[in-house]
Amino acid sequence: MANLAPVIYPAINQNARAQTADNSMERINSTILKTALEAIPLLTTDNYSLWKNRIGNMLDLQGLRDSLTSVNGSLTDVEDVQLRTIIISKLDSSIHSNIINHENETKARDIWTSITSYFASTQPSNRARVFNELYDLTFNPNDVPAFITSVRTINSRLFEIGINLPKDMIAYLLLKKLPSSLSNISQQITHSDKPITSDLVLDHLRLYNNDQLVISSRASSSKTDVVSLFTDASKKCKKNAHNVQSNHPEAKCWMLYPHLRPAHNQNSGRSEASVSSFHTSLSQSSPFFILDSGSSAHMVSNINLFYAID
Numbered sequence: 001m002a003n004l005a006p007v008i009y010p011a012i013n014q015n016a017r018a019q020t021a022d023n024s025m026e027r028i029n030s031t032i033l034k035t036a037l038e039a040i041p042l043l044t045t046d047n048y049s050l051w052k053n054r055i056g057n058m059l060d061l062q063g064l065r066d067s068l069t070s071v072n073g074s075l076t077d078v079e080d081v082q083l084r085t086i087i088i089s090k091l092d093s094s095i096h097s098n099i100i101n102h103e104n105e106t107k108a109r110d111i112w113t114s115i116t117s118y119f120a121s122t123q124p125s126n127r128a129r130v131f132n133e134l135y136d137l138t139f140n141p142n143d144v145p146a147f148i149t150s151v152r153t154i155n156s157r158l159f160e161i162g163i164n165l166p167k168d169m170i171a172y173l174l175l176k177k178l179p180s181s182l183s184n185i186s187q188q189i190t191h192s193d194k195p196i197t198s199d200l201v202l203d204h205l206r207l208y209n210n211d212q213l214v215i216s217s218r219a220s221s222s223k224t225d226v227v228s229l230f231t232d233a234s235k236k237c238k239k240n241a242h243n244v245q246s247n248h249p250e251a252k253c254w255m256l257y258p259h260l261r262p263a264h265n266q267n268s269g270r271s272e273a274s275v276s277s278f279h280t281s282l283s284q285s286s287p288f289f290i291l292d293s294g295s296s297a298h299m300v301s302n303i304n305l306f307y308a309i310d
Helices: 014-039 048-062 065-069 077-089 093-099 108-120 124-135 144-160 167-176 180-190 198-228 268-273
Strands: none
Touching (some): 048 065, 144 198
16 A cells, blocks of 8 residues: 655644734724714704714724713823814814813813713703703694604703603693694594503604605695696596696586586587578669560550650
């Protein structure tokens, strides 16, 4: 039996493999961090809860949440510059002037404290301001989604500043804002077996908005179908269909409302068939007699009728 030559495999560098894995993980973390930064919106007066949540995700990825937000936290100079740059870049211009000043503009932790004090302060003035936003909120039936979003945002801010209103009280405040045309929604909620909460009110409003969108879509589709009946430039209406290009409004269309047609027009064909016409003319009689000896009907026996005889 022939002796097989030993196979020599190259040595595996464990350090190189570990380094490759570390580089791959670092690229993944960099991609995730970039996504988290891009997802942070500009901080405005209406989106503090969302902004705080997105900033928190970014801090967790870097392991800097406690370093920035806790009372005993601390940041290195590099971390301070990085966080300060990120936070300031995510402030709307209307908020920037209320948050940043000459005392905190170079300290990320002080900037964070200023933001928290402005939006989540438990001071009576701030609590009153947030509650008044809920109290003064108006309902626009043409923009129900905006109303729902505003209510959810205000509810989050009420929780952050420590205002814990009974859930049914907030629901009754919202029902009070609905117009009389939506009284059926109020009755459905107040007569429901479910606990009356703001979430229940918002769910009913969301269903109402969806129904309105469906109705609007159907109406638009129906109008398109009627117009499509008339593919030419004719302005004539067809049976049971009004032509929008006609010279009369839909409410006066005879094809839709036959009873509006004038009575005399119903027999127009018969009248046209029985029409007759005649012509008369007057002419001056000639002063001359023409005697024809061959026609006895023209012979006159009285000679006095003539003053000259040729």
